[in-house]
Amino acid sequence: MGEHDEVFCAVYQQAIELIGSRWTGAIIRAMLGGIRRFSDLTAAVPGLSDRMLAERLRELEAEGIVGRVVIPEIPVRVEYHLTEKGRALSGVIDAIVSWLEDWAEKTPAPLVRNG
Amino acid sequence: MGEHDEVFCAVYQQAIELIGSRWTGAIIRAMLGGIRRFSDLTAAVPGLSDRMLAERLRELEAEGIVGRVVIPEIPVRVEYHLTEKGRALSGVIDAIVSWLEDWAEKTPAPLVRNG
Numbered sequence: 185m186g187e188h189d190e191v192f193c194a195v196y197q198q199a200i201e202l203i204g205s206r207w208t209g210a211i212i213r214a215m216l217g218g219i220r221r222f223s224d225l226t227a228a229v230p231g232l233s234d235r236m237l238a239e240r241l242r243e244l245e246a247e248g249i250v251g252r253v254v255i256p257e258i259p260v261r262v263e264y265h266l267t268e269k270g271r272a273l274s275g276v277i278d279a280i281v282s283w284l285e286d287w288a289e290k291t292p293a294p295l296v297r298n299g
Numbered sequence: 300m301g302e303h304d305e306v307f308c309a310v311y312q313q314a315i316e317l318i319g320s321r322w323t324g325a326i327i328r329a330m331l332g333g334i335r336r337f338s339d340l341t342a343a344v345p346g347l348s349d350r351m352l353a354e355r356l357r358e359l360e361a362e363g364i365v366g367r368v369v370i371p372e373i374p375v376r377v378e379y380h381l382t383e384k385g386r387a388l389s390g391v392i393d394a395i396v397s398w399l400e401d402w403a404e405k406t407p408a409p410l411v412r413n414g
Contacts, residue, residue, distance in 0.1 A: 193325065193328075193344070193345065194345070195399060195403050196324070196325070196328065196395065196396065196399060197322075197324060197325045197344075199395055199398070199399055199403070200318065200319050200323075200324030200325075200395055201319050201320075201321060201324065202319075203315065203319055203395070204315050204316050204317075204318055204319005204320060204323075204324070205316075205319060206316060207312075208315075208319075209311070209312060209315030209316065209319070210308065210311070210312045210315075213308075213311065229308070229312075230308065230309070269402045272398055272401060272402060273398060275394045275397065275398060276391065276394040276395050276398055278394070279390045279391040279393070279394040280311065280314055280315055280318070280391050281311065282390065283314070283387055283388060283390060283391055284310055284311060284314055286387060287384045287387060288310050288314070
Protein backbone atom coordinates (compact mmCIF):
# COMPACT_ATOMS: atom_id res chain seq x y z
CA MET A 185 0.00 0.00 0.00
CA GLY A 186 1.41 3.40 -0.98
CA GLU A 187 1.78 6.31 1.42
CA HIS A 188 -1.22 8.11 -0.09
CA ASP A 189 -3.38 5.01 0.33
CA GLU A 190 -2.31 4.62 3.91
CA VAL A 191 -3.14 8.24 4.76
CA PHE A 192 -6.44 7.94 2.90
CA CYS A 193 -7.21 4.69 4.69
CA ALA A 194 -6.71 6.42 8.06
CA VAL A 195 -8.90 9.39 7.06
CA TYR A 196 -11.59 7.04 5.71
CA GLN A 197 -11.56 4.93 8.86
CA GLN A 198 -11.78 8.04 11.03
CA ALA A 199 -14.74 9.37 9.00
CA ILE A 200 -16.76 6.15 8.99
CA GLU A 201 -16.17 5.66 12.71
CA LEU A 202 -17.21 9.24 13.43
CA ILE A 203 -20.45 8.88 11.48
CA GLY A 204 -21.05 5.46 13.04
CA SER A 205 -20.43 6.52 16.66
CA ARG A 206 -23.31 5.65 18.97
CA TRP A 207 -26.14 8.18 18.29
CA THR A 208 -24.21 10.28 15.76
CA GLY A 209 -25.86 8.84 12.68
CA ALA A 210 -29.30 9.32 14.19
CA ILE A 211 -28.52 12.92 15.21
CA ILE A 212 -27.28 13.81 11.72
CA ARG A 213 -30.34 12.22 10.16
CA ALA A 214 -32.66 14.21 12.47
CA MET A 215 -30.79 17.43 11.63
CA LEU A 216 -31.02 16.71 7.89
CA GLY A 217 -34.77 16.46 8.53
CA GLY A 218 -34.74 20.07 9.74
CA ILE A 219 -34.51 19.66 13.52
CA ARG A 220 -32.39 22.43 15.07
CA ARG A 221 -33.13 22.66 18.79
CA PHE A 222 -31.53 20.61 21.53
CA SER A 223 -34.80 19.49 23.10
CA ASP A 224 -36.29 18.62 19.69
CA LEU A 225 -33.23 16.46 18.96
CA THR A 226 -33.55 14.45 22.18
CA ALA A 227 -37.27 14.05 21.42
CA ALA A 228 -36.54 12.85 17.85
CA VAL A 229 -33.98 10.18 18.76
CA PRO A 230 -35.47 7.62 21.17
CA GLY A 231 -33.13 6.85 24.06
CA LEU A 232 -30.75 9.77 23.49
CA SER A 233 -29.90 11.53 26.79
CA ASP A 234 -29.10 15.24 27.20
CA ARG A 235 -25.56 14.36 28.25
CA MET A 236 -24.87 12.18 25.20
CA LEU A 237 -26.43 14.72 22.82
CA ALA A 238 -24.25 17.50 24.25
CA GLU A 239 -21.15 15.32 23.84
CA ARG A 240 -21.99 14.36 20.26
CA LEU A 241 -22.78 17.95 19.27
CA ARG A 242 -19.39 19.04 20.64
CA GLU A 243 -17.64 16.34 18.57
CA LEU A 244 -19.57 17.30 15.43
CA GLU A 245 -18.78 20.99 16.01
CA ALA A 246 -15.07 20.11 16.35
CA GLU A 247 -15.27 18.28 12.98
CA GLY A 248 -16.93 21.24 11.28
CA ILE A 249 -20.12 19.24 10.65
CA VAL A 250 -22.40 21.14 13.03
CA GLY A 251 -22.53 24.85 13.83
CA ARG A 252 -24.04 26.42 16.94
CA VAL A 253 -26.02 29.63 16.64
CA VAL A 254 -26.98 31.77 19.62
CA ILE A 255 -30.09 33.82 18.89
CA PRO A 256 -30.07 36.95 21.09
CA GLU A 257 -33.65 36.88 22.26
CA ILE A 258 -34.92 36.94 25.82
CA PRO A 259 -34.49 34.22 26.90
CA VAL A 260 -31.47 33.46 24.70
CA ARG A 261 -32.19 30.69 22.17
CA VAL A 262 -29.57 28.26 20.86
CA GLU A 263 -29.91 26.42 17.58
CA TYR A 264 -27.71 23.81 15.95
CA HIS A 265 -27.43 23.49 12.22
CA LEU A 266 -25.51 21.36 9.78
CA THR A 267 -22.70 23.21 8.01
CA GLU A 268 -22.21 22.75 4.26
CA LYS A 269 -19.83 19.89 5.10
CA GLY A 270 -22.52 18.40 7.35
CA ARG A 271 -25.30 18.71 4.76
CA ALA A 272 -23.02 16.98 2.27
CA LEU A 273 -23.35 13.86 4.44
CA SER A 274 -26.87 13.43 3.06
CA GLY A 275 -25.32 11.33 0.27
CA VAL A 276 -23.95 8.91 2.86
CA ILE A 277 -27.20 8.81 4.82
CA ASP A 278 -29.22 8.25 1.62
CA ALA A 279 -26.91 5.37 0.66
CA ILE A 280 -27.44 3.70 4.05
CA VAL A 281 -31.22 4.18 3.88
CA SER A 282 -31.25 2.74 0.37
CA TRP A 283 -29.14 -0.27 1.46
CA LEU A 284 -31.53 -0.85 4.37
CA GLU A 285 -34.58 -0.64 2.14
CA ASP A 286 -33.05 -3.33 -0.06
CA TRP A 287 -31.71 -5.57 2.69
CA ALA A 288 -33.09 -4.87 6.16
CA GLU A 289 -36.18 -7.07 5.90
CA LYS A 290 -34.37 -9.96 4.26
CA THR A 291 -32.25 -10.74 7.30
CA PRO A 292 -34.14 -9.34 10.28
CA ALA A 293 -32.01 -8.42 13.28
CA PRO A 294 -33.29 -7.84 16.82
CA LEU A 295 -34.58 -4.29 17.19
CA VAL A 296 -34.62 -4.07 20.95
CA ARG A 297 -31.51 -4.27 23.07
CA ASN A 298 -32.36 -5.20 26.63
CA GLY A 299 -30.17 -4.56 29.66
CA MET B 300 -42.97 10.03 15.06
CA GLY B 301 -45.11 7.13 13.80
CA GLU B 302 -44.49 3.51 14.72
CA HIS B 303 -42.95 2.75 11.32
CA ASP B 304 -40.56 5.69 11.67
CA GLU B 305 -39.52 4.58 15.11
CA VAL B 306 -38.78 1.04 13.96
CA PHE B 307 -36.97 2.36 10.89
CA CYS B 308 -35.00 4.77 13.07
CA ALA B 309 -33.82 1.84 15.24
CA VAL B 310 -32.85 -0.25 12.20
CA TYR B 311 -31.04 2.71 10.63
CA GLN B 312 -29.15 3.46 13.84
CA GLN B 313 -28.17 -0.18 14.21
CA ALA B 314 -26.90 -0.31 10.61
CA ILE B 315 -24.86 2.88 10.73
CA GLU B 316 -23.31 1.86 14.05
CA LEU B 317 -22.47 -1.59 12.70
CA ILE B 318 -20.74 -0.14 9.64
CA GLY B 319 -19.02 2.47 11.80
CA SER B 320 -17.74 0.06 14.48
CA ARG B 321 -14.01 0.32 15.02
CA TRP B 322 -12.28 -1.44 12.04
CA THR B 323 -15.48 -2.64 10.37
CA GLY B 324 -15.55 0.05 7.68
CA ALA B 325 -11.92 -0.58 6.83
CA ILE B 326 -12.45 -4.36 6.68
CA ILE B 327 -15.45 -4.03 4.35
CA ARG B 328 -13.51 -1.62 2.13
CA ALA B 329 -10.58 -4.06 1.92
CA MET B 330 -12.96 -6.92 1.07
CA LEU B 331 -14.66 -4.83 -1.63
CA GLY B 332 -11.13 -4.42 -3.04
CA GLY B 333 -10.93 -8.20 -3.46
CA ILE B 334 -9.07 -9.25 -0.31
CA ARG B 335 -10.34 -12.62 0.94
CA ARG B 336 -7.78 -14.16 3.29
CA PHE B 337 -7.45 -13.50 7.00
CA SER B 338 -3.74 -12.67 6.89
CA ASP B 339 -4.20 -10.41 3.84
CA LEU B 340 -6.90 -8.50 5.71
CA THR B 341 -4.71 -7.83 8.75
CA ALA B 342 -1.94 -6.76 6.36
CA ALA B 343 -4.29 -4.39 4.48
CA VAL B 344 -5.66 -2.57 7.53
CA PRO B 345 -2.85 -0.94 9.54
CA GLY B 346 -3.20 -1.59 13.26
CA LEU B 347 -5.85 -4.33 12.98
CA SER B 348 -5.03 -7.27 15.28
CA ASP B 349 -5.89 -10.92 14.63
CA ARG B 350 -8.21 -10.90 17.64
CA MET B 351 -10.16 -7.84 16.48
CA LEU B 352 -10.39 -9.11 12.91
CA ALA B 353 -11.78 -12.45 14.10
CA GLU B 354 -14.36 -10.64 16.24
CA ARG B 355 -15.44 -8.31 13.42
CA LEU B 356 -15.69 -11.16 10.90
CA ARG B 357 -17.95 -13.05 13.33
CA GLU B 358 -20.21 -9.98 13.69
CA LEU B 359 -20.35 -9.48 9.92
CA GLU B 360 -21.13 -13.18 9.40
CA ALA B 361 -23.97 -12.90 11.94
CA GLU B 362 -25.38 -9.93 9.97
CA GLY B 363 -25.21 -11.83 6.69
CA ILE B 364 -22.63 -9.42 5.27
CA VAL B 365 -19.67 -11.81 5.17
CA GLY B 366 -19.57 -15.50 4.30
CA ARG B 367 -16.84 -17.94 5.30
CA VAL B 368 -15.71 -20.57 2.80
CA VAL B 369 -13.55 -23.54 3.76
CA ILE B 370 -11.58 -24.82 0.78
CA PRO B 371 -10.78 -28.53 1.28
CA GLU B 372 -7.13 -28.48 0.30
CA ILE B 373 -4.19 -29.73 2.34
CA PRO B 374 -3.68 -27.67 4.40
CA VAL B 375 -7.29 -26.47 4.60
CA ARG B 376 -7.71 -22.92 3.33
CA VAL B 377 -10.34 -20.48 4.65
CA GLU B 378 -11.56 -17.52 2.67
CA TYR B 379 -13.98 -14.76 3.58
CA HIS B 380 -16.15 -13.09 0.99
CA LEU B 381 -18.81 -10.42 0.96
CA THR B 382 -22.31 -11.77 0.41
CA GLU B 383 -24.66 -10.01 -2.01
CA LYS B 384 -25.89 -7.95 0.96
CA GLY B 385 -22.27 -7.12 1.81
CA ARG B 386 -21.34 -6.14 -1.74
CA ALA B 387 -24.38 -3.85 -1.78
CA LEU B 388 -22.60 -1.76 0.88
CA SER B 389 -20.33 -0.45 -1.88
CA GLY B 390 -22.87 2.36 -2.38
CA VAL B 391 -22.37 3.45 1.23
CA ILE B 392 -18.59 3.18 1.02
CA ASP B 393 -18.53 5.12 -2.27
CA ALA B 394 -20.66 7.87 -0.69
CA ILE B 395 -18.22 8.20 2.22
CA VAL B 396 -15.19 8.25 -0.08
CA SER B 397 -16.86 10.89 -2.23
CA TRP B 398 -17.71 13.01 0.86
CA LEU B 399 -14.10 12.73 2.01
CA GLU B 400 -12.76 13.73 -1.39
CA ASP B 401 -14.91 16.85 -1.22
CA TRP B 402 -14.30 17.75 2.42
CA ALA B 403 -11.38 15.93 4.06
CA GLU B 404 -8.68 18.41 3.07
CA LYS B 405 -10.70 21.49 3.93
CA THR B 406 -10.75 20.75 7.66
CA PRO B 407 -7.75 18.56 8.35
CA ALA B 408 -8.06 16.31 11.37
CA PRO B 409 -5.16 14.58 13.16
CA LEU B 410 -4.24 11.39 11.37
CA VAL B 411 -2.19 9.75 14.05
CA ARG B 412 -3.61 8.67 17.37
CA ASN B 413 -0.89 8.15 19.92
CA GLY B 414 -1.17 5.99 23.01
